[in-house]
Amino acid sequence: PGPRVHRRTLTVEEVEREVAPGVRQTLWTFGGTAPGPVLRGRVGDTFEITLVNDGSIGHSVDFHAGALAPDRPMRTIGPGRSLTYRFTATRSGVWMYHCSTMPMSLHIANGMFGAVVVDPPGLPSVDREYLLVQSEMYLGRQGGTADADKLGAEEPDAVVFNGYAGQYSHDPLTARVGERVRVWVLDAGPNRSSAFHVVGGQFDTVYEEGAYRLRPDGPGSGGAQVLGLAPASGGFVELFFPETGTYPFVSHVMADAERGALGAFAVTR
Template sequence: IGNGMHGAIIIDPPDLAPVDQEFVMMQSELYLGPQGQPGDLTKMLGDKWDAVVFNGYYNQYKFAPIKADTGKRYRVWVVDDGPSENTAFHIVGTIFDTVYKEGAYTLQPGDGEGGSQVLDLQPAQGGFVEFSFAEDGLYPFVSHAM
């Protein structure tokens, strides 16, 4: 697991409303060993990660951002692959109007005023958020658990 043996299985909840586009983000830690060698077990056991990444690569979305349009509805599935760190998934500059985690909604459209800024997950947990962008711009995503 500490060397990247992980993935995601998506099971849509019953009656899940359609969205314009979906993404899957898997957060995990990297415990780098010498070039070409397995991860460093001492680092893994000591929880001394070299990087926390989304979908396996450090800073990949900084150099290849995901394109999204205003007025469209998006769903982002998030899985905390761990093996050790929790996540608090956040998209800077937007509010989630739907939050679903561990088989239940914590926020749904029509639940009243407001929304959520974070999807908090422990290792091996998953869920999704839904939102749309009102304005063009750069909307980086981060984990506030760092």
């Protein structure tokens, strides 16, 4: 099929959500969730995004997947206003989008981020595919917004995958023995790097920031143990599980794993 046009409305909403057991925060979101909705397409596709600000303060959006002058599409709009942001995906990867209104770190830390997946040409099918977005939480009072002082001091209370501390330890991702599993990972930050690792697993495919670093049909017999990502970078890994069991995954920045950047795969036959 030829290039497609993806039209989507992202509505800024202020919502109170549980972000860890017994902990509630008021988040600034794209579409009511943090991370925001996942957008996906192919190289050559056009994305036409309408941003609607139903919040109480000014917000904006910056799509890293589009190369264009930021002056107008990334401008801050006030409550009750909207704008249309149009870009063509010219390069593959998993790209961050986020609010770029200052202080940008606070808007990101309070939930305004998400992922755009642009498939590499010829991306093969796999048996299972997951997307994990790592981010940090700088908790304010119960039901409040992020604590700017903790954020400025780079002292997160939690580091999480997909917006909730430790959720995949209690509700593991699933796979079967011998299946090829692809895991896309985006580090939304705003401050901490990620080192994605599956305990008991080895990666035979690593795609990082738009390029393959390792492929199963490449020369030699090498493998990889971690996908290392700076804030605002992303990629994917692939692996298969040789036997049944529970395979934890973590950010191997161990202090962050202990803050909540962990989960597990439950592997069955």
